[in-house]
Structure formats: C-alpha cells, structure tokens
Amino acid sequence: MSDVEGVRLTPRLRLDPVDTSRAHDLWLVHGEEEVWRWYGAHAPTRARIGERAALMEQAWRLHGVHKWMAYERDGGRVVGRGGLSRTPVDADWGQVYRFLPDEPWARQVHDARSPYPAHAHWLEIGWAVRHRFRGQGYATEIGRAGLVFAFDVLGARAVVSCTLRHNVRSRAVMERLGMGFAGEIASRGLVEGAVHEQDDAPYVVHVLLRDEWPG
Numbered sequence: 001m002s003d004v005e006g007v008r009l010t011p012r013l014r015l016d017p018v019d020t021s022r023a024h025d026l027w028l029v030h031g032e033e034e035v036w037r038w039y040g041a042h043a044p045t046r047a048r049i050g051e052r053a054a055l056m057e058q059a060w061r062l063h064g065v066h067k068w069m070a071y072e073r074d075g076g077r078v079v080g081r082g083g084l085s086r087t088p089v090d091a092d093w094g095q096v097y098r099f100l101p102d103e104p105w106a107r108q109v110h111d112a113r114s115p116y117p118a119h120a121h122w123l124e125i126g127w128a129v130r131h132r133f134r135g136q137g138y139a140t141e142i143g144r145a146g147l148v149f150a151f152d153v154l155g156a157r158a159v160v161s162c163t164l165r166h167n168v169r170s171r172a173v174m175e176r177l178g179m180g181f182a183g184e185i186a187s188r189g190l191v192e193g194a195v196h197e198q199d200d201a202p203y204v205v206h207v208l209l210r211d212e213w214p215g
C-alpha cells in the first residue's frame with residue numbers, strides 16, 4: 001500500500017524514503033551502539049549520518065529506491081530504518097554472483113551511474129531497529145515491505161541480504177522472510193569479539209529469487 005511515490009504503509013508502520021530532512025531520525029537509529037557496532041568499530045559522527053542521508057536521497061531520485069525510515073503509524077515515533085538499495089558494482093558485491101543464476105541479468109548495470117554504478121536487477125535488503133522496539137516483529141515487517149517493493153514495484157529478479165556471520169538476530173529476520181542461506185563472502189567488518197575491523201570478516205548471504213517469492 002502506498003500514497004506518494006516510495007512511501008509505504010504496513011500494518012503498524014509508515015515507511016518514508018530517507019532524505020536529508022530525516023538525518024536526525026537516521027541518527028536516532030545509527031547513534032545507538034547496539035546498531036552501529038554491526039556496521040563498524042566506531043560510532044558514526046552526525047556529519048557522516050548527514051552524508052548517508054544525502055546519498056540515500058540521491059539514490060531514491062536516480063535509482064528509484066533506497067532505505068526507508070520506519071515510524072509508528074500510531075504515535076509517529078522512530079522505530080528504525082531499513083529496506084532496499086541497489087547493490088554497487090564492485091569487487092565486494094561481485095562475490096555474490098556465484099549465488100545467483102548464471103544469467104546475463106545478474107551482471108547488468110543500472111542506467112543511472114550516479115550516485116554509484118549499481119546492478120539493475122538485484123538489490124540488497126537490510127534493517128535496523130531501535131532498542132526499545134526490538135522483539136516485536138518490526139524488522140520483519142520492514143523486510144516484507146521491502147520484498148513487495150522489490151518484486152511487485154521494481155520487478156527485481158532477486159533480493160539478497162548479507163550480515164556478519166555472528167549476527168543471529170539479523171539472520172533470524174532473513175529466515176522469517178523466507179530468504180534461504182546461500183553461502184558466505186568476506187568483507188570489511190568486525191569479527192566476533194574483535195576490537196578492530198578486518199578486511200576479510202565472514203558475512204553470510206541469503207538470497208530470494210523472484211521465482212521463489214510467494215507474493
């Protein structure tokens with residue numbers, strides 16, 4: 001269900017495309033240590049969050065999609081952020097080709113080369129929920145809305161989700177959404193128990209192909 005372009009309504013949430021006007025709300029999510037720890041060894045600065053919001057705004061305009069801020073439909077409090085983004089064409093994401101069908105669409109590049117060159121037919125999905133809203137199914141609700149948007153609105157061929165191997169909460173969301181484990185890749189991140197990031201941290205990859213999507 002949607003009212004204006006990109007905005008979605010789920011049973012309990014209003015999902016709004018991230019733009020610079022929502023940088024503070026994005027900060028409320030990514031400023032929580034329980035969230036930023038999964039994305040790097042250091043807390044992001046407010047300036048960095050502002051840059052991320054600007055990139056997301058650009059991606060919504062040029063790629064037709066990026067992450068949403070999630071708000072309670074009743075009350076309007078910031079619940080989290082999540083949803084889709086087009087995957088960059090780079091060596092990191094190139095590791096995912098082996099988990100996709102060996103067909104031309106998997107490597108086809110989106111027409112808009114800005115804000116970054118991206119794959120045209122498959123996207124990444126993710127979620128982050130503020131501490132006080134965890135354990136209530138909100139991440140799964142955001143994820144389901146993302147899959148509907150990917151397959152029914154954008155006509156995507158596949159959606160993938162990646163997280164550090166030891167992120168059991170995020171992996172549980174992928175499983176609840178019916179996204180099957182496909183394998184692992186190595187990328188920059190914090191290995192369990194480590195203080196410093198390393199280049200070859202293990203990430204699991206879960207994949208849902210359009211043909212497997214029950215709709």
Ligand SMILES: CC(C)(COP(=O)(O)OP(=O)(O)OC[C@H]1O[C@@H](n2cnc3c(N)ncnc32)[C@H](O)[C@@H]1OP(=O)(O)O)[C@@H](O)C(=O)NCCC(=O)NCCS
Nearest residue numbers: 034035038127128129134135136137138139140163169170
């Ligand atoms: C990953 C993350 C979003 C998962 O949040 P979560 O609250 O565990 O996931 P959900 O919102 O889907 O909630 C699921 C729980 O709510 C319960 N639940 C209650 N009502 C529910 C409903 N209507 N629908 C689905 N689940 C419901 C489920 O049974 C499950 O319970 P459990 O925790 O006892 O297993 C959260 O841990 C987080 O923000 N982590 C930091 C950021 C992060 O790691 N992001 C991913 C990086 S790739």
